[in-house]
Amino acid sequence: MAATQGILLKNGRIIDPANGIDMAADVLIENGKIVSVTEPGKLSGNANAQQIDVAGCWVVPGLIDMHVHLREPGEEYKETILSGTRAASAGGFTAVACMPNTDPVNDCSVVTRMILEKSHGAYARVYPVGTISKSGKGEALAEIGDMKSAGIVAISDDGRPVSDSQLMRRALEYSGNFDLPVICHSEDMYLSRTGVMNEGALSTKLGLKGIPSAAEEIMVYRDIKLAEYTGRPVHIAHASTRESINLIRSAKEKGSPVTAETAPHYFSLTEKAVEGYNTNAKMNPPLRTEEDVASIKEALADGTLDVIATDHAPHSTLEKEVEFDVAANGIIGLETAVPLTLNLVREGVFDEAKMVELLSVNPAKILKVDGGSISEGSIADITVINPEKEFQYTIDKVVSKSKNSPFLGRQLKGMAVLTIVGGDITFSSL
Amino acid sequence: MKTEYKFDHKHILGIAQLSYDDIEYILHTAESFKEISSRSIKKVPTLRGKTIINLFFEPSTRTRLSFEIAAKRMSADTFNISASTSSAVKGETLVDTAKNLQAMNPDVIIIRHSSSGAPTLLTDHIYTSIINAGDGTHEHPSQGLLDLMTVKEKKGKIEGLKVSIIGDIGHSRVAHSNIIGFSKMGAHVSVSGPATFMPVGIDKLGAKVCDSMQEAISDADVVMPLRIQKERQKDPLIPSFREYASHFGITENMFELAKPDAMVMHPGPINRGVELTPEIADGARSVILDQVANGVAVRMALLYLVIGNS
Numbered sequence: 127m128a129a130t131q132g133i134l135l136k137n138g139r140i141i142d143p144a145n146g147i148d149m150a151a152d153v154l155i156e157n158g159k160i161v162s163v164t165e166p167g168k169l170s171g172n173a174n175a176q177q178i179d180v181a182g183c184w185v186v187p188g189l190i191d192m193h194v195h196l197r198e199p200g201e202e203y204k205e206t207i208l209s210g211t212r213a214a215s216a217g218g219f220t221a222v223a224c225m226p227n228t229d230p231v232n233d234c235s236v237v238t239r240m241i242l243e244k245s246h247g248a249y250a251r252v253y254p255v256g257t258i259s260k261s262g263k264g265e266a267l268a269e270i271g272d273m274k275s276a277g278i279v280a281i282s283d284d285g286r287p288v289s290d291s292q293l294m295r296r297a298l299e300y301s302g303n304f305d306l307p308v309i310c311h312s313e314d315m316y317l318s319r320t321g322v323m324n325e326g327a328l329s330t331k332l333g334l335k336g337i338p339s340a341a342e343e344i345m346v347y348r349d350i351k352l353a354e355y356t357g358r359p360v361h362i363a364h365a366s367t368r369e370s371i372n373l374i375r376s377a378k379e380k381g382s383p384v385t386a387e388t389a390p391h392y393f394s395l396t397e398k399a400v401e402g403y404n405t406n407a408k409m410n411p412p413l414r415t416e417e418d419v420a421s422i423k424e425a426l427a428d429g430t431l432d433v434i435a436t437d438h439a440p441h442s443t444l445e446k447e448v449e450f451d452v453a454a455n456g457i458i459g460l461e462t463a464v465p466l467t468l469n470l471v472r473e474g475v476f477d478e479a480k481m482v483e484l485l486s487v488n489p490a491k492i493l494k495v496d497g498g499s500i501s502e503g504s505i506a507d508i509t510v511i512n513p514e515k516e517f518q519y520t521i522d523k524v525v526s527k528s529k530n531s532p533f534l535g536r537q538l539k540g541m542a543v544l545t546i547v548g549g550d551i552t553f554s555s556l
Numbered sequence: 557m558k559t560e561y562k563f564d565h566k567h568i569l570g571i572a573q574l575s576y577d578d579i580e581y582i583l584h585t586a587e588s589f590k591e592i593s594s595r596s597i598k599k600v601p602t603l604r605g606k607t608i609i610n611l612f613f614e615p616s617t618r619t620r621l622s623f624e625i626a627a628k629r630m631s632a633d634t635f636n637i638s639a640s641t642s643s644a645v646k647g648e649t650l651v652d653t654a655k656n657l658q659a660m661n662p663d664v665i666i667i668r669h670s671s672s673g674a675p676t677l678l679t680d681h682i683y684t685s686i687i688n689a690g691d692g693t694h695e696h697p698s699q700g701l702l703d704l705m706t707v708k709e710k711k712g713k714i715e716g717l718k719v720s721i722i723g724d725i726g727h728s729r730v731a732h733s734n735i736i737g738f739s740k741m742g743a744h745v746s747v748s749g750p751a752t753f754m755p756v757g758i759d760k761l762g763a764k765v766c767d768s769m770q771e772a773i774s775d776a777d778v779v780m781p782l783r784i785q786k787e788r789q790k791d792p793l794i795p796s797f798r799e800y801a802s803h804f805g806i807t808e809n810m811f812e813l814a815k816p817d818a819m820v821m822h823p824g825p826i827n828r829g830v831e832l833t834p835e836i837a838d839g840a841r842s843v844i845l846d847q848v849a850n851g852v853a854v855r856m857a858l859l860y861l862v863i864g865n866s
Binding site for chain 2: 330
């Protein structure tokens with residue numbers, strides 16, 4: 127699709143909370159920009175534009191997943207920048223922030239540049255996240271300034287915590303010079319140790335080593351304290367427990383510079399999914415309990431949690447068709463985020479506008495990247511969602527190179543039907 | 557036994573999957589097989605032509621030998637694969653190993669593995685009957701069943717008895733199987749030991765958790781100290797074995813709190829002088845070697861039932 131030709135999205139419902147808009151309108155896109163948003167049928171001008179009828183669909187600012195693992199460089203058999211962004215696009219995402227725990231890790235400008243080079247021609251914008259520490263080992267600061275110059279949008283040692291509190295403090299201070307958010311994988315590794323699932327009666331029954339929820343909460347508390355002490359913002363990744371939520375909520379009430387995300391699996395599944403030793407239910411942090419799920423939903427509704435990010439973590443059968451305790455952590459999530467989040471809209475947990483805030487407006491704000499609105503003159507990153515379209519998520523439908531999803535076989539409702547990045551259609555099932 | 561009862565398990569993965577009737581039926585079958593081992597010619601043709609593979613990824617003397625003797629007394633052909641000789645060292649996955657074994661068409665694979673759930677993983681990928689001979693800290697069903705058989709044999713019943721399991725509950729698959737099994741059969745299970753050995757939620761499996769050893773052992777019909785697994789003490793769970801022996805070991809004084817006719821059991825191997833004094837281990841009320849003898853009978857029953865069912 128040539129961007130220059132222009133696209134006219136007709137008869138959709140525009141949900142654009144950044145501009146306080148929720149109405150039926152037509153959207154005209156030209157030269158990669160949004161040219162106008164007008165009452166249906168009223169648009170004049172570009173007669174050459176490709177006209178797409180999106181009646182019955184929601185037209186929302188392009189979804190941004192601020193937490194994915196694209197596995198390139200190093201583990202291209204699991205995912206590549208191309209295959210991962212294809213999955214993103216199929217799931218309705220126009221941009222992804224990719225975590226640095228690749229091989230080699232993204233801890234220097236050379237790797238950052240390589241990722242960005244490989245992202246030309248990808249199906250979504252790719253925003254690299256650099257490591258906090260050299261090699262992601264949690265021992266010394268990485269060359270954060272150089273990586274910023276090369277194009278990173280945030281720093282994180284995701285996959286591992288920064289156990290050394292002094293180093294975390296220094297990272298928060300130093301990142302301030304470069305205006306980079308710090309994304310925290312909050313986990314007390316001394317407490318989680320060799321645990322492989324949530325600790326409780328079920329882990330005991332299954333004979334699997336447990337990870338107490340306190341292992342997350344202790345570090346969430348530390349990271350909040352360091353944010354308050356240094357005055358520098360932290361973003362808590364994949365919050366999964368009730369007490370983490372409570373800690374974040376009370377920090378926000380005080381006005382502390384804290385934002386946080388959760389992933390769809392933490393509000394869609396509980397630890398029960400592990401029964402039968404299902405390695406596609408193994409992730410870190412682990413799936414928790416009903417009470418935790420209830421807290422997460424509440425926190426999404428009341429603004430304690432700012433973002434839904436997938437923590438898309440592709441693994442092949444090599445890592446997953448093995449004994450539970452040696453299986454790799456993580457699941458793919460890009461293609462199931464929209465229907466799983468829509469479940470909460472249907473349950474009445476929050477409304478459509480809130481969904482767009484969680485999946486687009488807030489990640490754009492936290493990462494300070496383009497997008498998050500359908501304003502005239504802004505970049506034409508747009509997702510069209512058909513909230514009623516049902517599909518069975520089967521292995522042959524998975525676009526990601528890896529198939530490690532606990533949602534395989536499920537009947538899901540609502541999906542992206544058209545994804546537009548900078549005026550180019552990257553995915554369409556219309 | 558209800559008349560419509562039918563044993564309907566292709567695999568023996570844990571006591572958790574067995575019903576009250578299943579356990580009764582297994583014990584009944586084991587009791588009838590026990591006599592074979594006391595004959596001068598200890599062999600019956602029941603499983604002639606059947607192939608049984610012992611796939612052991614952890615060292616084991618007693619359990620592996622017990623399964624092998626059980627199989628051979630019923631004329632099955634047995635083959636042993638231990639971790640040191642298996643493909644595991646060559647980097648083959650467990651699933652691949654199992655598929656290769658299946659291709660040689662065995663009737664049963666008996667597996668011991670350090671990972672909880674490893675036997676379940678096999679049932680997802682191959683159709684051969686699987687018997688769990690101990691997986692991680694999950695279950696050790698044949699041990700649980702032989703313990704039930706021993707108590708039933710010595711006490712005449714299981715229901716209503718107080719069974720005290722003492723020690724490293726968290727690392728013990730035997731404890732897990734016994735808590736589930738004895739509770740299911742109507743016994744009252746108490747557990748005690750250092751709190752660092754008590755896994756979260758063990759009460760949900762049916763055990764009463766006692767902080768006090770005295771409370772756990774008072775009026776017990778069965779006292780079962782568990783082996784302190786020295787190889788699993790990477791976590792700082794107890795200060796020393798010496799301290800363990802003096803506070804949590806089963807000594808004469810401690811054992812006196814139990815009923816006068818109480819018996820002591822142990823899944824073996826024993827750390828003499830740590831969890832159990834030699835006097836009690838070798839004393840008149842010890843049934844530790846009866847457990848070993850019954851192990852053969854229970855395993856004969858399990859092999860017969862899963863093959864008979866396949």
